[in-house]
Amino acid sequence: MVSKVCMTLLLAVALFAGGLPVVNAQEAPAACESVVIHAIATVGMVADVVRNVGGSCVEVTAMMGPGVDPHLYRASEGDVLRLLNADIIFYSGLHLEARLAELFEEMTSVKTTVPVANAIPEENRLRDPNFDQIDPHVWMDAELWSYTAGSTRDALTTYDPAHAAYYSANADAYLEQLEELDAYIHEQIERIPEEQRVLVTAHDAFQYFGQGYGVEVFAPQGITTATEAGVNDIRRTIELLVSRNIPAVFVESSVPPDILEAIVAGAEAQGQEISIGGQLFSDAMGEDGTPEGTYIGMIRHNVDTIVAALTGEAAVTPEAGA
Amino acid sequence: MTRQYDNTLPIQVEDLTVAYREEPVLWDVDVQIPASTLTAIVGPNGAGKSTLIKAILGLIEPSAGQILIYGKPYSEQRQQVAYVPQRGSVDWDFPTNALDVVLMGRYGRLGWLRRPGGKDRQLALDALDKVGMSAFANRQISQLSGGQQQRVFLARALVQDAQIYLMDEPFQGVDATTERAIVEVLKALKAAGRTVVVVHHDLETVPEYFDRVLLLNVRLLASGPVAQVFTPENLKKTYGSRNETVLHGIDGGSPSANGAKEANHGRVADAQPDLH
Amino acid sequence: MDVLQTLSLIFTDYTLRNVALGAAILGIVSGALSTFAVLRKQSLLGDAVSHAALPGVVLAFILTGLKTPLVLMVGAVIAGWIGVTLVSLIVRETRVKYDSALGIVLAVFFGLGMVLLTWLQGQNNAGQSGLDHFLFGRAAAIVQSDVITMAALGGVVLLVTALFWKEFKILSFDGQYAATLGFPVRWIDTLLTTLIVVAVVLGLQMVGVVLMSAMIVAPAAAARQWTDRLSLMLILSSTFGALAGVGGAVISSLTSGLPTGPTIVLCISAIVIVSLLFAPNRGIVWGGLRGRRNRRELQQAMLLEKLYDASTRNNGQSQPVESLRFILSGGRLEDALGVLAGQGLIAPETGDRWALTPTGIEAARSLQAPGGIRSSTLFSNPKEAAL
Numbered sequence: 015m016v017s018k019v020c021m022t023l024l025l026a027v028a029l030f031a032g033g034l035p036v037v038n039a040q041e042a043p044a045a046c047e048s049v050v051i052h053a054i055a056t057v058g059m060v061a062d063v064v065r066n067v068g069g070s071c072v073e074v075t076a077m078m079g080p081g082v083d084p085h086l087y088r089a090s091e092g093d094v095l096r097l098l099n100a101d102i103i104f105y106s107g108l109h110l111e112a113r114l115a116e117l118f119e120e121m122t123s124v125k126t127t128v129p130v131a132n133a134i135p136e137e138n139r140l141r142d143p144n145f146d147q148i149d150p151h152v153w154m155d156a157e158l159w160s161y162t163a164g165s166t167r168d169a170l171t172t173y174d175p176a177h178a179a180y181y182s183a184n185a186d187a188y189l190e191q192l193e194e195l196d197a198y199i200h201e202q203i204e205r206i207p208e209e210q211r212v213l214v215t216a217h218d219a220f221q222y223f224g225q226g227y228g229v230e231v232f233a234p235q236g237i238t239t240a241t242e243a244g245v246n247d248i249r250r251t252i253e254l255l256v257s258r259n260i261p262a263v264f265v266e267s268s269v270p271p272d273i274l275e276a277i278v279a280g281a282e283a284q285g286q287e288i289s290i291g292g293q294l295f296s297d298a299m300g301e302d303g304t305p306e307g308t309y310i311g312m313i314r315h316n317v318d319t320i321v322a323a324l325t326g327e328a329a330v331t332p333e334a335g336a
Numbered sequence: 337m338t339r340q341y342d343n344t345l346p347i348q349v350e351d352l353t354v355a356y357r358e359e360p361v362l363w364d365v366d367v368q369i370p371a372s373t374l375t376a377i378v379g380p381n382g383a384g385k386s387t388l389i390k391a392i393l394g395l396i397e398p399s400a401g402q403i404l405i406y407g408k409p410y411s412e413q414r415q416q417v418a419y420v421p422q423r424g425s426v427d428w429d430f431p432t433n434a435l436d437v438v439l440m441g442r443y444g445r446l447g448w449l450r451r452p453g454g455k456d457r458q459l460a461l462d463a464l465d466k467v468g469m470s471a472f473a474n475r476q477i478s479q480l481s482g483g484q485q486q487r488v489f490l491a492r493a494l495v496q497d498a499q500i501y502l503m504d505e506p507f508q509g510v511d512a513t514t515e516r517a518i519v520e521v522l523k524a525l526k527a528a529g530r531t532v533v534v535v536h537h538d539l540e541t542v543p544e545y546f547d548r549v550l551l552l553n554v555r556l557l558a559s560g561p562v563a564q565v566f567t568p569e570n571l572k573k574t575y576g577s578r579n580e581t582v583l584h585g586i587d588g589g590s591p592s593a594n595g596a597k598e599a600n601h602g603r604v605a606d607a608q609p610d611l612h
Numbered sequence: 613m614d615v616l617q618t619l620s621l622i623f624t625d626y627t628l629r630n631v632a633l634g635a636a637i638l639g640i641v642s643g644a645l646s647t648f649a650v651l652r653k654q655s656l657l658g659d660a661v662s663h664a665a666l667p668g669v670v671l672a673f674i675l676t677g678l679k680t681p682l683v684l685m686v687g688a689v690i691a692g693w694i695g696v697t698l699v700s701l702i703v704r705e706t707r708v709k710y711d712s713a714l715g716i717v718l719a720v721f722f723g724l725g726m727v728l729l730t731w732l733q734g735q736n737n738a739g740q741s742g743l744d745h746f747l748f749g750r751a752a753a754i755v756q757s758d759v760i761t762m763a764a765l766g767g768v769v770l771l772v773t774a775l776f777w778k779e780f781k782i783l784s785f786d787g788q789y790a791a792t793l794g795f796p797v798r799w800i801d802t803l804l805t806t807l808i809v810v811a812v813v814l815g816l817q818m819v820g821v822v823l824m825s826a827m828i829v830a831p832a833a834a835a836r837q838w839t840d841r842l843s844l845m846l847i848l849s850s851t852f853g854a855l856a857g858v859g860g861a862v863i864s865s866l867t868s869g870l871p872t873g874p875t876i877v878l879c880i881s882a883i884v885i886v887s888l889l890f891a892p893n894r895g896i897v898w899g900g901l902r903g904r905r906n907r908r909e910l911q912q913a914m915l916l917e918k919l920y921d922a923s924t925r926n927n928g929q930s931q932p933v934e935s936l937r938f939i940l941s942g943g944r945l946e947d948a949l950g951v952l953a954g955q956g957l958i959a960p961e962t963g964d965r966w967a968l969t970p971t972g973i974e975a976a977r978s979l980q981a982p983g984g985i986r987s988s989t990l991f992s993n994p995k996e997a998a999l
Contacts, residue, residue, distance in 0.1 A: 082733050090730050244872055245752045245865035248627050270679075270745060272753035276627065279755045283626035393792045419792040426786045430651060431840045440782050444793035449775055476840045492789075 021157065022193070043179035046071035050174050054100035056111050057084050058299035059153045060130055060162070062309040064104050066188040067166045071177050074104070080307070081267050084297050088113050102173060103127045104166065108139070110150035110297075126173060133165035134158050140221050151219045151296070155226035156196040156313060163188050195310050202317050203227045206324045213320060214251060214263040216243075216273050219296035223316075234273055243273045252280045255288055262291030262323035267298055291323025343407030346371050346416075346500050346531040347392060352401035354387050361387045365401070365556045371499075372529045374522055374545065376536040376562075379552035380575050385535040386422070388552065389502045393419055405500065414444065418498035420489050422505050428477050434488045435473040438463050441495035463491040466524075468517045483514030490521060501525060503534045507541070519545055542566060619862065627752075628865050634754045634762055635857030635876055638815040641766040642824075643831035643853025644773055645811040647846045648804055650832035651784045656711065657696065657805070658828025660718040661812040662821045664695030666725025669746050669816075670732060679743070681758055681817055688746075688813040695721050696805050722821075749820030751861070751872030762814055769807050769814075780804055781842060819873040827853060830880040837891035856880035905992065912948045913979060913990045915939050916957060920968060920976035930967035 046069070053074040055061035061076035068074065077096070078087055084106075089097075094117070097103055103121060105111055107129025111118075118127050131152050138158055140149045153159045167185035171178045203211065211228065213220055217235040224231035232254055234247035255263070255277070263278065265271040274290065281288045294316045300306025306315045342348065347369035354362040362384040369375055377385045390396045392403050394410050405413035418441070438460040439452050446452065452460075464470050467487040477485060486506055493501055506518055522545065525532050533550075536542060542549055542562060549566050551558040551574040558570040622632045642658075649657055668691020669684045676683055695717045702713040729743060773780065779800050782790045791797045808828065815824050835848035860876030889897050918939055922931050933945070940948055949966060952958045957972030968976065978984050985991075 078733075087733060088730065243752050244868060244870055245628055245631050245861065246868045246870075248752055249625065249865065250868075252627065270750070270753075272750055276630075276753045276755050280625075280627045395788055395791060414792070414794045417792070419789060421786070421789055425788060427653075430785050431836065431842045431845050432781075432785065433840075436842075437785070440785070440789070441793075443778055443782055443790075443795070446778070448779070451778065478840075496793075 018157065043183050044177070045069055045180055046177065049073040050177070051101045051170065052099070053102045053104055054096055055104040056087075056114065057106060057297065058307070059159075059309045059312070060104050060106050062299070063130060063159075063162050063166050063188070064170075066191075067163055067181055067184045068170055069180060069184050071174065071180065072170065078298060080298050080301050082298050083269065084111050086113065087111065089117055097121060097125070101126070102169060104169075105129055106150060106152075107131045108134075108148050108150040108152065126169065128165065128169040130162040130165045130169075133161040135161075140225060142218070149218075149221050152222055153309065154220055154223035154313075156192050156199060157226060158222060159309070160189055160192045160196075163192070191310060195313060198314070199227055199317050202321045203229060205321055209258065210260060210324050212254070212258060212260050212324075214255065214260065214277075215294060215296065216266055216269045216271070217296070219266070229320075234277065235269075248273065248277055248280060251277050252284065255281050256284055256286045259286075260288070260324075261326065262289050264291045264294045264320065264323070266294050266296040267300070269296065289323065292319035294319060341404060341407035344371065345369070345404075346406060347533070348404040348407075349388075349392065350402050350404075352388070352391060352403065353399045354384070354391055354396055355399050360399075360554060362391065362398075362552075363555050365552075367550060367556060367559055369531060369533055369548075371531050372526055373531055373548050374526050375531075375533045375548040375550060376542050376546040377533065377550045377552055378536055378539060378542060378574070383553040383574075385552055386504050389419075389504055389533070389535060392502060393417065415496075416499045418493035418496040418501050420493045420501065420503035420506055423482060423486050423489065423508065428480070428485060430477065433474050433476055434464065434469060434480065434484075434491075435460055437477060437488050438491045438495055441492040444496065459495050459497075460491070463495040464488075466494055466521060467491045468513075481511065483510035486510050487514055487517055490518060494521070499530055501530060501532045503532070505535050505537055508537055539571070621865075622858070622862065626756075628861065630754050630756055630759050631751055631865070631872060632858045632861040634759045634818055635751065635861045635872070636854045637759070637762045637766045637857075638818050638827065639831070639853030639855065639857030639876075639880075640850040641769050641811045641853075642815055642827040643835075643850035644770060644846055645808045646828050646830070646832035646853070647835065647842075647849045648780055648784055649808055649828050650836065651842075654808075655829045655833075656714050656825070657808060658812050659825030660695060660699065660714045661692040661809050661828075662816060662824035663718045663725075664721035665689075665692045665813060665816060666722055666746065666821050667691050667728055668694075668725075670725055670728040670743055673743055674728070674732065682761060684743075684746070685761075685813050685816075688816055689809055691721065692809040692813060693806065696809060745820075746816055747820050747822055748871065749816065749818045749823070749873035751818040751864075751876070754818065758817070765810060765814055769810055772803070772807060776800070776803065819876055823873060823877045826877045826880060827856075830884045831856070834880075834884045834887035837887040837894045852880065852883050856883060908948070908951075909991050911940055911944070912951055913988065915945075915948050916952060916968075916972060916976050916990070917979055919958065919966060920973065920980075923968060928967075930961045930965040933964045933966065936966075 049071065051068065051072045053064055053068065053072050054077060055064055055074055056077050058076045058078070058080070061074050064072060064074040075096075077089075077093055078084055097117075098121075103118065103125055105114070105118060105127065108131050109115065110131075118129075121127050131150070134152055139152070141147065142149050153162075163185045167181045170181045174181075206229075212230045212232060213224065214232045216233060218231070218233035220229075220231045220233070223229060232251060234243040234251045254260070263274050265274050271290070278288045278290065295306060295312040299308065299312045300315070305311035345368055347367065349365055349367040352362055352365040352367075353360060361382075365384075365388065367388075377388060379385050387396060391398050392405075392410065403410055405416055410417070435457070439456060441463070442452055442456040442459065446456075461470065461473060464473055467490050469484060469487050469491060472480065472484060472488075477488065480488065490503075490506065493503075507515055510518070522532055522534070526547075534546070536546070543566060547562055548560060549558075549562050550556065551565065551570050553574050557573045558565045621628050623629060646658075649655055665688035668687040668689070670687075671691070672684050672687025673679055699710070699713045699717050702708050702716070703710050708716070732743070779790075779795060782793075782795065783797060783800050783804065787797050787801075790800075812824055812828060815827055819827060831849040831853040832845065834852050835845045838848055839845050856876055856879035859879040861872055863879070864870040864872040864875040887895070889895055892898050915936065918936065919931055922935060923929055933949070936945060936949075939945070949958065949960075952972070953960065956969055957975055958966050959969050961967055975988070975990065979988050979990065
């Protein structure tokens with residue numbers, strides 16, 4: 015909690031300091047009339063950051079759409095061409111796009127490639143309890159995800175120094191939004207009774223969420239969807255659900271629900287009624303054009319769904335600005 | 337050619353032509369096999385001997401011609417014909433015993449869904465007895481010698497109790513005991529009024545075992561009683577002149593006969609490799 | 613968790629019970645059909661069918677939007693069936709051989725399946741995840757309704773196999789002869805192939821495309837080692853399949869991180885290896901031991917005969933050991949002499965000499981008589997000795 019306060023203070027100072035010249039100048043920095051940078055991002059969450067920071071200067075497309083599993087995604091010939099045609103390649107890094115790692119390594123010599131999540135300090139990165147790997151699902155903690163705004167801004171500024179001020183202002187604005195989101199999440203999680211603050215999903219994408227907001231997370235499948243959940247994993251999950259009297263489990267948009275359905279069936283056989291609390295966005299966002307099709311919308315949706323299912327009441331939220 | 341449908345004639349083949357891709361294997365073959373006879377089909381390798389048998393059995397689609405069994409198409413007369421295929425046509429490592437193989441000869445009478453019963457078993461045992469294999473009824477077929485396997489195949493055909501028996505090289509590579517046993521069976525069949533047609537590889541034994549012979553080399557060169565048809569000229573026409581010494585020997589005449597017999601016992605020396 | 617506890621859980625625990633049951637059904641059905649596939653030398657057919665099924669699964673989802681097991685299985689059966697029919701067509705109409713045709717169809721269909729999957733992942737369709745798990749199976753996600761489906765389909769397959777037992781038997785042994793008896797061989801072949809396709813598809817969701825072929829080959833290959841009767845071979849094959857299925861399910865449930873499908877395949881592989889090595893008569897170890905025994909017996913018989921010949925030439929005198937050294941070198945001569953003595957055929961005399969006993973003389977004589985080798989009691993298996 016202490017480091018969180020410090021972080022927030024630091025951010026506030028940075029915002030203030032960064033915003034001073036803008037305030038003094040009494041005018042917003044110049045936006046672009048036409049697109050200067052064509053960027054390509056891997057997952058939707060990364061694309062969303064680039065969109066927010068780049069504004070009208072940057073056009074960004076996401077390689078992986080809703081429902082796509084980035085752990086397993088293999089690049090097609092078309093993808094490679096699109097990557098080569100882009101000015102900058104933004105990806106998450108930390109081994110999220112496991113099957114694209116080699117490709118990006120080779121691209122680095124001919125393209126600007128930006129692993130945005132590498133900006134997150136080492137001490138904040140969690141490790142996978144089962145294998146010796148970094149857990150890549152950092153966007154689940156809004157506070158940690160804020161770092162990507164900074165690294166995106168820096169990358170854009172390096173490539174296009176002319177609009178440095180514009181990118182900076184955008185980044186600050188976005189950081190403010192992320193801060194709001196972070197506060198909202200804390201608030202909502204408080205509404206769940208402590209013993210029931212357990213999040214059970216198919217794969218282990220929510221460690222950072224759990225760490226950042228005080229929720230226990232549990233997943234039969236481990237960190238990457240490339241491994242198969244075994245009978246043992248399912249049984250341990252059922253045991254947990256039954257012993258802690260947890261009312262709901264959650265499916266994910268990019269992971270097949272059959273493991274969870276098997277868990278629910280198994281728990282029911284032991285007399286415990288478990289519902290599927292809803293669908294969460296873990297490795298991918300929702301459909302384009304919907305509120306869940308942005309990072310902030312996706313996280314809000316997740317939080318609302320989790321809280322509603324675990325408290326049994328609907329979430330009370332003001333209209334969220336995407 | 338006459339187009340009568342003689343329903344006392346066991347096998348009537350007319351204008352039979354069979355081709356693999358563009359190459360003819362049998363060309364315009366006309367044959368009539370009378371009842372109660374033992375007929376040998378002889379000819380060089382690749383002459384179409386097996387093909388003729390298989391065409392009669394409907395296993396090969398002819399390009400032209402027709403085949404009648406007692407005046408009707410083969411498909412209506414299956415019950416009348418039994419087949420003894422070449423021994424090499426199956427994998428003898430199959431998990432089954434001799435009796436079981438012979439029992440398969442009864443499957444044709446059982447129809448779908450029914451299993452062989454006690455009566456079928458007894459018939460199978462009788463058939464094994466006729467070929468001298470009673471002691472081997474429960475022996476794994478992989479443990480049988482070549483000649484024993486051949487006799488099992490023969491028993492399987494016998495159990496069908498057909499009128500006509502078509503056999504493909506039943507004497508190939510068998511021991512003396514088996515050869516004698518098979519000949520006994522053939523003679524018994526003829527005595528019982530059945531018709532037997534055998535693809536035969538050993539020219540030497542043709543006069544001894546058979547009363548009719550078919551000389552085949554893509555075309556039918558001659559057909560009829562052995563005494564009339566099995567002559568050096570006909571053999572020369574069938575096999576070609578380079579085998580003259582042997583052919584003389586078979587006729588039983590000249591002094592070169594014995595030498596030729598020793599050198600080529602049982603097999604016409606032929607440039608082509610074995611078995612079609 | 614100890615093994616005994618786990619075994620009892622098969623009955624009490626919902627999850628393990630369903631996985632074990634499903635795996636057992638898979639094992640029984642694929643084991644049964646495996647018998648015919650292996651005997652007809654169509655072992656790789658299972659491999660071709662399972663790989664060919666992939667585009668069927670993906671297309672079924674694309675066309676219907678549903679991911680229920682039944683829908684996907686129907687797609688898999690259709691695709692598998694088309695693949696197999698194509699193989700027959702290729703073999704019939706071209707000069708391409710059976711194994712090449714299998715390889716071609718397998719590769720083309722599987723490649724098509726992968727292309728479709730990759731295309732699908734590029735579509736913004738949120739429901740498409742999970743189809744590629746057909747590659748390795750999702751055994752642990754089996755629920756009761758899946759087991760019921762498998763049991764129903766599997767039951768039908770087994771029933772048909774029982775009904776057409778003699779037809780399948782004669783087709784597998786001598787298809788040509790069967791045709792002359794009037795059996796519609798093409799139709800029976802199609803029926804059998806269809807059953808194999810269904811058996812493969814049943815197992816796909818548990819073991820996956822890549823490994824299912826093992827379940828169509830291994831059980832029968834192992835069973836063949838232990839019996840020479842077709843009916844017993846099928847029962848044994850099904851039993852091995854079931855054992856591997858249940859064993860795999862149980863073992864993979866003992867600890868985390870062991871995927872169920874591959875564990876099942878490992879179990880059946882272990883059964884095959886043991887069968888190949890240790891089965892009596894056909895096992896490698898057995899064969900090796902028997903070969904050694906045959907050689908020893910042969911050498912002993914030769915030794916007896918040489919001793920007989922030598923002593924006959926020397927008026928029945930005993931022979932010095934050294935004169936026999938040319939037959940067997942090293943300590944083996946002494947061993948062989950010891951065995952012959954133990955059988956009462958020879959007796960030692962002073963000065964390291966050996967002579968034949970009356971029994972030995974008789975044995976040697978009958979060995980040298982016409983057909984003596986075949987009828988000699990010196991050999992455990994005269995036929996093999998004579999070969």
